[in-house]
Amino acid sequence: MNQRFKDKVILITGTGGGMGREAALRFAAEGALVVGCDVKTDGNRETVEMVRQQGGIIDTMEPVDLGDPDQAQRWVEDAAAIHGRIDILYNNASACRFAPIETFPIEDWQFTMRNEVNLVFYVTRFAWPYLKRQGGVILNTGSIAGMAGSGPGGAGHAAAKGAVIALTKQLAQEGAEHNIRAVTISPGFVQTPGTAAHAENPEIREMLIARNIIKRIGQPEDVVALALFLASDEASFITGANYVVDGGRTSN
Numbered sequence: 315m316n317q318r319f320k321d322k323v324i325l326i327t328g329t330g331g332g333m334g335r336e337a338a339l340r341f342a343a344e345g346a347l348v349v350g351c352d353v354k355t356d357g358n359r360e361t362v363e364m365v366r367q368q369g370g371i372i373d374t375m376e377p378v379d380l381g382d383p384d385q386a387q388r389w390v391e392d393a394a395a396i397h398g399r400i401d402i403l404y405n406n407a408s409a410c411r412f413a414p415i416e417t418f419p420i421e422d423w424q425f426t427m428r429n430e431v432n433l434v435f436y437v438t439r440f441a442w443p444y445l446k447r448q449g450g451v452i453l454n455t456g457s458i459a460g461m462a463g464s465g466p467g468g469a470g471h472a473a474a475k476g477a478v479i480a481l482t483k484q485l486a487q488e489g490a491e492h493n494i495r496a497v498t499i500s501p502g503f504v505q506t507p508g509t510a511a512h513a514e515n516p517e518i519r520e521m522l523i524a525r526n527i528i529k530r531i532g533q534p535e536d537v538v539a540l541a542l543f544l545a546s547d548e549a550s551f552i553t554g555a556n557y558v559v560d561g562g563r564t565s566n
Contacts, residue, residue, distance in 0.1 A: 318546045320345030323397045325390065327380060327437060328407030330357030332506030333455070335364070336534035337404055340542055342370025349393040351378040352407070357507075380407060381428040386436035390444075400444040402545050404453045405434045409508075410474065412467035426470035431477045438485065442494075449493025451545045454482045455537075456500035458560050475500070479556050486554030495553040497544045502560025504532040527562025 324341050328334035329350030335357075342348045342365045351374060352358040358376040365372040373396050380386045394400050409429040411422040434454060445452070459468055460475030478498060485496035503509065503522050523529050537559050543549055544557065558564060 317345035318542070318548075319402075321347065322401040323347045323349065323394075323399050324402040324404060324545070325393050325400055325437075325441065326350045326404040326406055327433070328352055329361050329374060330354035330376070331361070332508060333501075333504065333534040333537050334404075334406045335361045336538045337406060337541060338365055338372055339368065339370070340535075340538050341402075341404075341545075342372055343368060344542065346371075346402070347397050348372040349396055350374040351376060351380070351389050351393075353377045353379055380433035380437055383432075383436045386433060387440045390437060390440040394441075394444045399447065400441050400450060401448070402451045402453070403438065403441045403445065404455075404541065404545070405437055405478075406453075406455050407433060408455065408474075410471040412464075412471065414467050415469045418467075418469060423470050426474050430471065430474035431481075434478055434481065438481075445489075445494050446492045450495075452482070452485055452489070452494065452496040453541050453545060454478050454485075454496065454498045456482070456498040456556060458500050458502050458558060458564050460500060461556070461558070462564055482556070483554045490553070495550075497549075497552060497554070498556040499537060499540055499544070500556055500558050500560070501537050502526070502532055502558075502563045504534060504537060504559075506534060525563050526560070527565065530561065532559065532561055 324346045329338045330352030338348050355376045358374045378389045410426040456478045457475035459472040460479045464472040482496045482498040
């Protein structure tokens with residue numbers, strides 16, 4: 315097995331399932347020391363068992379609400395204390411709500427900003443001093459919604475993910491002098507526990523696939539495979555960029 319990340323410490327948010335779980339499994343398999351968190355206790359403990367069964371090293375904290383700056387700071391500091399450093403930060407966790415703009419509840423807008431923008435800023439802000447010590451990589455999960463809109467009801471999600479893409483560019487500029495790279499990965503529709511209801515509905519599934527050039531639904535491994543490359547030394551000349559993983563949807 316490739317050990318590109320042997321003894322590298324990676325913090326991954328949202329490891330209780332979906333892309334976060336896949337990231338924990340794949341980075342651990344390549345030698346990384348994984349520290350995760352999630353608001354979901356049961357899902358996170360399942361991820362721990364899966365990683366350890368394959369021989370990987372992982373520690374997690376749960377439940378952790380990263381939209382609360384105090385909890386975000388505590389998680390980062392506790393995570394950094396386990397191995398004494400942070401080499402990679404994977405901002406994967408997010409949550410959003412949808413409604414048409416004319417009826418979008420203010421509290422749902424605030425919920426979306428809190429759980430798709432604020433938590434990325436908080437975790438990055440508190441991890442920054444650790445990354446500065448030896449340099450490192452920040453992977454932010456964006457979305458094609460941040461580039462091309464999110465369809466009916468997606469104003470909050472589109473605005474939030476657009477902000478993440480812009481924040482990544484700023485982090486790349488400020489991080490360059492400290493040997494910190496920052497990259498966004500923007501998936502299209504990916505089948506996860508949070509999207510299962512849509513992916514398993516035949517009519518919705520057919521509609522989603524029809525808009526792709528590659529005629530299938532995206533899977534967590536499609537996204538994480540790119541994350542592995544971007545976090546590695548093979549991508550040392552890449553920063554500030556936004557990489558789309560959407561089966562060709564936005565190229566139509």
